[in-house]
Amino acid sequence: MSGSGQFCAVARALEVLGERWTLLVVRELLLGERHFNDIRRGLPRISRTMLSTRLKTLEKAGIVAREGGGYRLTDAGENLAPVVRELGGWAMEWDRRGLRPEHLDPDVLVWDIRRRTVTERLPERRTIVELRFRGADGGPYFLHVARPQIDLCTDDGGFEVALRVEADLEALTRYWLGEISWAPLLRSGAVTLTGPSTLRRAFPTWFSGYLLRTASAAGPHRDHGQS
Structure with a gap:
């Protein structure tokens, strides 16, 4: 039997979104990418086969839909935006490994x-x-x-x-x-x-800078000094 076997909504969400690359594919779509090759340029280490598999999984879950030769997020997918932001914000503040x-x-x-x-x-x-x-x-x-x-x-x-x-x-x-x-x-x-x-x-x-950039630092279009 696949899945966690739990009624918990977090467990059910992870059955759809918890596999490697899945949320990163959603991130690329949230950032405006629509075509397969453009999504992959944002994820250069994912294989074409894996990306195709993840897109099909998201489509089956009602998170992604095909449109005009590309892909778009459905309402369910767009509503993952705050989830992705909060997850990224958590890493910016609490990931002790830092940038490696x-x-x-x-x-x-x-x-x-x-x-x-x-x-x-x-x-x-x-x-x-x-x-x-x-x-x-x-x-x-x-x-x-x-x-x-x-x-x-x-x-x-x-x-x-x-x-x-x-x-x-x-x-x-x-x-x-x-x-x-x-x-x-x-x-x-x-x-x-x-x-x-x-x-x-x-x-x-x-440039407006990384979507989740540290709020305390000067934004990329500010404090640019003399060059």
Whole structure:
């Protein structure tokens, strides 16, 4: 017999949501991803087979529905938003392990940066930003920025790079989480920017930051200092 064999609502919820990757798939859908490949870009370590299995399970449970060649959350799925937020908030406050090397992944970080934008702050004209991480696998990454969106690409597309960003992966991840603010990153050299001063100053204001970033730290579009 499968399942916990308990009437408890928590046990029943975990029968649907407790398997590995399931809530992370829900997280990706809550963050606006709709297509299989985009969901997987937010979860690069999940296999295509496993992602397909998890989506089918969520669909069968009435949490996910297919729509227009992609996926969307049903009302039941949308109502998991506070659950995901509270779970993430708990980890931010109580997970004693903290951020460890195995949690650092440049692909995941840049993908999240790409989708957490402040639309009205983006430049209207196409602006290419090259992002490299020191001593980390992956990249370089190219952000093709033009209001109202940012596209993440593997090359500059033949356009001139307007701003180059070089960063320490752990430091930029901690900034994204809200543990540290922008100005100290620049002062320490953990992040360096090369390009026109207007772009160097504007760059951190383009992003709203990690969804569950530490409330006590300065938000990514504040305290950006002089660059």
